[in-house]
Amino acid sequence: MYSTLNPKEANWDKLYQDYDAAIDWPTVNFYQELLQHYPHAKVILTVRSADSWYESIKNTIHKNALLRETWKDPDRPNHAYYRMVNYALMDGHIYDAKKFQNEELVKKMYLDHIEQVKTNVPADQLLVMELGGDSWQKLCEFLDHKVPNIPYPKTNSTK
Template identity: 25%
Template sequence: MRIIGVGFGRSGTLSLRSAIERLGAGPCLHMQDLRSGDQAERWKRVADGARVDWREIFDGWQATVDWPACSRWREICAAFPSALVLLNYRDFDGFYRSVERTVWAVRQAARAGTLGPRPDGLVPPPAFRHVIETLIWQEDFQDRFEDRAWMERMYADRIAAIRQEIPASRLVEWRLGHDGWEPLAKALGVPVPTEPFPHLHDTDEFRVQAGLAQSAT
């Protein structure tokens, strides 16, 4: 593993995956990759608390961003001590609003039976939904997503813990809306690309792809 992304999803992770692969550090695992049954089953074992061989879990990958891996950041960073640790983040208000209108909205619509079909016709495997429910809603957010004050404290405390526990020599910080290629390229020791930094999967795009009604960001 070359890069371990430890920041939550909805913090530029799909754009980061594209950038990491453009810089030669891919392939990079992202939650979207769990829509294949094999990857989802691997991570279901993790979500269920099984003891796993992280090298087996990440077989075929050189990097990871987003959920599910960010939920197990301590274990994964310990398993790959030579990998860079990417702390991607954004301001809390932007993070909360994005989660509320994307993954939370999907969860609520699915529970209410109002989630429409995906435009691509893809039906994620049951293990995919199990991983999301277990790692995001039960573990990371402790079933308290609607408690905004608690979420804000948790979010700040988590970022502080990462900064405290990961040596500065390994840590690469990247802030959505502020940083582009430079922190990644510098850490990897490669030239900064001349093309614009990727901008993928904003709230509207997510909602359309997930079967939710499109609305303004």
């Protein structure tokens, strides 16, 4: 089911068969392939400062990845999945303690990704949302949906 290191062989329809949308990793790593396969898809790019993003990753995904280094064991049942996740999480920079210590490089990778998305996604299919700073109005207008009668979420906590 997973095409760990070759997204050109991925069966996107099978992977996303029960979904109308996808968020976060590993999907974001394959946005270009997904846009080729689903050329009318809308893309929402959520951005924040590189410092805030790095601290969040450091205290969540990176920390948890180090705790379960058993993913490297090829005899584990989900080894292919974990290889794909490691690849998709910034070419191994999130799962590798030594690579992750190069904070400036990891932050640059994050900022480069943002710029690549802005460059590669057609403007009429892209919405850039500032984490904690935007509103339902902007999002719902982009998605052509009614604004819900609940407060817009304004937190993203490592808790």
